[in-house]
Amino acid sequence: MTQKTPPKIEFPCPDYPIKVLGEAGDVLQSLVIEVMTKHAPGFDPERITIKDSGKGRWQSVTVFITATGIEQLEAIHNDLRANPVTKIVL
Template sequence: MTDRIEGTEQEPPKIEFPCEYPIKVLGRQQADFETVVIEVFERHAPGFDSETIVAKASSKGTFISLTITIIATGPEQLKALHEELMATGQVQMVI
C-alpha cells in the first residue's frame, strides 16, 4: 500500500530482519486463551522471552490483549504466525 503525498508515492518503511517485533493479540477472555496463543508463538518464534508478555484485560473483562515481543526473522514467519493465530478461533485481531 502506498500513500500519495503531493503527487509522489511513498513506500512503506522497510523492516530490517532480524529485529525485535512486538505483536498484540486480542481475543475474548477465556481460561485457555493465553496458553493457546503462547503455544502458537513457541512454534513460530521458539525461545521468545515469555517473561516480557504484557496482558491487559478490557474495562469490562470481556476481552484480553497479549503483547508478545519476538525476534522476527522475516515476513514469511510473521505471515505464518498471523495465519495460525487466526486459525485458533480464539483470536479476534493481531496487530
C-alpha cells in the first residue's frame, strides 16, 4: 500500500471552516465568538451557522475565517478545547 499524505493548505486560506460541537446554549456561542475575535480578527459573525441536535442538548457552531497559518489554527483549537462546554473541534 502507498501512504497518502494529507493535502497541504496554502496560507492565507480564505473561507476556512471551523466547526465546534458542544453543549447547546449561549456559553458555547459566546466562546466561539470570543476565540475567533482574538485569533481571527475580521471574521464575519454574520456567517456563523448554528445547528441544534435532535433533542436540543448539543449544538454545532460553524464559522469561516481567513486562516493565516498553522500556529493560528492550533491556538484557536487549544482555546476552544480549554472550555469544558466544547466537546469536539473540527
